[in-house]
Amino acid sequence: xxxxxxxxxxxxxxxxxxxxxxxxxxxxxxxxxxxxxxxxxxxxxxxxxxxxxxxxxxxxxxxxxxxxxxxxxxxxxxxxxxxxxxxxxxxxxxxxxxxxxxxxxxxxxxxxxxx
Amino acid sequence: xxxxxxxxxxxxxxxxxxxxxxxxxxxxxxxxxxxxxxxxxxxxxxxxxxxxxxxxxxxxxxxxxxxxxxxxxxxxxxxxxxxxxxxxxxxxxxxxxxxxxxxxxxxxxxxxxxxx
Numbered sequence: 001x002x003x004x005x006x007x008x009x010x011x012x013x014x015x016x017x018x019x020x021x022x023x024x025x026x027x028x029x030x031x032x033x034x035x036x037x038x039x040x041x042x043x044x045x046x047x048x049x050x051x052x053x054x055x056x057x058x059x060x061x062x063x064x065x066x067x068x069x070x071x072x073x074x075x076x077x078x079x080x081x082x083x084x085x086x087x088x089x090x091x092x093x094x095x096x097x098x099x100x101x102x103x104x105x106x107x108x109x110x111x112x113x114x115x
Numbered sequence: 116x117x118x119x120x121x122x123x124x125x126x127x128x129x130x131x132x133x134x135x136x137x138x139x140x141x142x143x144x145x146x147x148x149x150x151x152x153x154x155x156x157x158x159x160x161x162x163x164x165x166x167x168x169x170x171x172x173x174x175x176x177x178x179x180x181x182x183x184x185x186x187x188x189x190x191x192x193x194x195x196x197x198x199x200x201x202x203x204x205x206x207x208x209x210x211x212x213x214x215x216x217x218x219x220x221x222x223x224x225x226x227x228x229x230x231x
Contacts (some may be wrong), residue, residue, distance in 0.1 A: 034218060043206060043221045091158060104219060106160035
């Protein structure tokens, strides 16, 4: 149980285009989802927290207009990187929580390469 | 704001031996969760062990155990009988109990190598 999927697992896009990453909780309802960014050989940095049906809360320094997060249902959250640039290339990881437990369940991550 | 510090960027252990990974944290809260996560080359985050701050007993999961020193704000992970599959990045993480789903604050990680 408690499986989180991400799609795609790897995406290559051209500079200036937008790309959408999906995060799904497959066997539970996720009231809260988190989006992290991880650069090579570095730790996970929280980008934003989203609760189903409400606007995401972004961490300081994260551009909300560039990284659009939508959590429209209890099983799906999306991260859209708008007008992507090479510096946006990174590994993006989502996690999901039921809200009533301590644990976050992590997706397998999405590697974004912007050329 | 809470901070988590892992002072060992890399550690190495021989197969079947024991290794301890260090973690310290800073918080003004009295009750919280602490975690150790493993990130193998696949980059899938895997929960290794968790500790609730109000519980004095150190958590244990098979070959993995922690030494939780609340007053010292220290939370080390001991891996016994190390196996090749234990090679990974290990992240210490803090989670407040405030709110229903508070965010995790991660340390910088320790890369563990397991040698034959």
